[in-house]
Amino acid sequence: MNGVITVGMADFKTAMVPDLLLTAGLGSCIGICIHDPFLKVGGMAHIMLPTANGSLGGNPAKYADTALVLLLKEISGMGALKSRLRAKMAGGAQMFSFPGKPPVLKIGDRNAEAVEQELKRHGIPLLVADVGGNFGRTIHFDVGTGELRIRTINHGEKVV
Amino acid sequence: MEITQLQLDALREIGNVGSGHAATALSTLLQRRIDMSVPEVWAVPFEQVTSIVGQLDTPQAVIYVKVEGEASGKAVFFFPVESAEIVVKALFGTNEPIDLYNEMAQSALKEVGNILVSSFIMALTQFSGIPLQPSVPALAVDMIGATLDAIFLEEGVLEDTVLFIDTQLTGIPKIEGQFIFLPDDGSLKKLLGAMGV
Numbered sequence: 001m002n003g004v005i006t007v008g009m010a011d012f013k014t015a016m017v018p019d020l021l022l023t024a025g026l027g028s029c030i031g032i033c034i035h036d037p038f039l040k041v042g043g044m045a046h047i048m049l050p051t052a053n054g055s056l057g058g059n060p061a062k063y064a065d066t067a068l069v070l071l072l073k074e075i076s077g078m079g080a081l082k083s084r085l086r087a088k089m090a091g092g093a094q095m096f097s098f099p100g101k102p103p104v105l106k107i108g109d110r111n112a113e114a115v116e117q118e119l120k121r122h123g124i125p126l127l128v129a130d131v132g133g134n135f136g137r138t139i140h141f142d143v144g145t146g147e148l149r150i151r152t153i154n155h156g157e158k159v160v
Numbered sequence: 161m162e163i164t165q166l167q168l169d170a171l172r173e174i175g176n177v178g179s180g181h182a183a184t185a186l187s188t189l190l191q192r193r194i195d196m197s198v199p200e201v202w203a204v205p206f207e208q209v210t211s212i213v214g215q216l217d218t219p220q221a222v223i224y225v226k227v228e229g230e231a232s233g234k235a236v237f238f239f240p241v242e243s244a245e246i247v248v249k250a251l252f253g254t255n256e257p258i259d260l261y262n263e264m265a266q267s268a269l270k271e272v273g274n275i276l277v278s279s280f281i282m283a284l285t286q287f288s289g290i291p292l293q294p295s296v297p298a299l300a301v302d303m304i305g306a307t308l309d310a311i312f313l314e315e316g317v318l319e320d321t322v323l324f325i326d327t328q329l330t331g332i333p334k335i336e337g338q339f340i341f342l343p344d345d346g347s348l349k350k351l352l353g354a355m356g357v
Contacts, residue, residue, distance in 0.1 A: 008207060008210065009206070009207045009209075009210070009216075009305070009309065010205075010206075010207045011207070024215065024216040024217040024303070024305060025215075025216030025217040025303040025304065025305020025306045025309070026305075026306055026309070027302075027303070027305065027306030027307060027308070027309040027310040028309055028310045028313050028314075029306075029309045029313070048206075048309065048313055048318060049313060049316060049317070049318060050316075058320045059205070059207070059320075062207075062318065093306065093310065094310070095300050095302065095306060095307050095310035095311075096224050096298040096299075096300055096307070096310060096311070097298060098226070098295060098296060098298050099296055101295075105314070105315065105316045107310075107313050107314060107315075107316050108310070110316065134300070135302055135306070136217065136302045136303035136305065136306025136307065137303075137306070138216075138217040138303065151217075153217075153219045153301070153302050153303060154261060154301070154302070
C-alpha cells in the first residue's frame, strides 16, 4: 500500500518509492515536483510567491527561489544526483476576475515564471507545466514513476 | 503591527455588528432564520488558514468583494456547494437540481454576496464613520484553498501573519456559510483609531 504524504501550503516534503506526495487546493500557488527516476526518490514544494527578495524573515518554503533550494538540498541528501533530476509543476491560476478591471499583478503567472527560471538556474529540465486558467488544482506526484495526477472540480482530471 | 487584547475585542465587535447586519440581510432574502456565531479574530500565518476552513480542496461557492475607501480591505463570503445550491433554489423558488456553473445561478450567487457584503460594509461605516464602498462581486465555485490563496496573495506580498475576522452563519435547514473580512494593512489602524482603541 502506497503512503500518501501531504504537503501543506508553504511547505515541502520528500518521499521514496512507493509513496505519493499530495498537495490540495492550489490556486495561484504552484506545486513543484522533482524526482530522480533512477533512485526513485523525489519531493514536492507548495510555493505561494515568486521570491523572498533577500528577506530573511518568515518561512523560506513560501517562495519559489528559497523553497527550491531547500527541496533540492533534501533530495540530494537522499542520494539523488542533480544531473538526473526532472521537474513538473502545476497551479498558477488566476481565480477571480473583476469586470472592467484587469488584474495589476497576475500572481499565478509570475509564480510560474519564477519557478521556470529557478529550475533553469539549477539546470533541472521542466517536463510538464500545467499552469494558468481560472480553476484550482489538487495534485498527486508519484516519485517512482514521475507521474503527476492533476484533479480539478470542473475541468476534469488528468495524468501527465 | 502588534495587536492588543483591547484592539482584538474592538475588531470582534466590528465583526459582530457587521456580520449581524449581513445575517439579517440573508435572512430577509431567503425568508429563513439565519444564526451567526460570535466572530473570531484570527492573527495567524496564512498557511494555517486550513485549520479555519478545513480541507483545502472542498468545493465551495466563494464570493469576493473588494472594500474600497479610506479603510480598504477584502470581504469574502463562502458557502459549501450544497448550501449554495439550497440558497439558489430558494431564490429561484424551485426544487429542480441547480448547476452552479450556470450563468443565472452565478449571478444569483453574486447578488447574494453583494447584499451580504454591502450590509457588512454599511455597518462598518456607521460604526467607524469611515465611508467605504464595495466593488462589484467576483465569484468562483472551486476549491476553497485555491480561491483563498488567490485572494490573500493577490498583491504579491504576504505578511507573516494575516489578520482577519471570521463569522459562521447557519440557517435551518442546512445552510452554512462563512464570512471573512480582511483589512488592508493601513486600514486596521484607521478602523481602530476611529473606535478610539
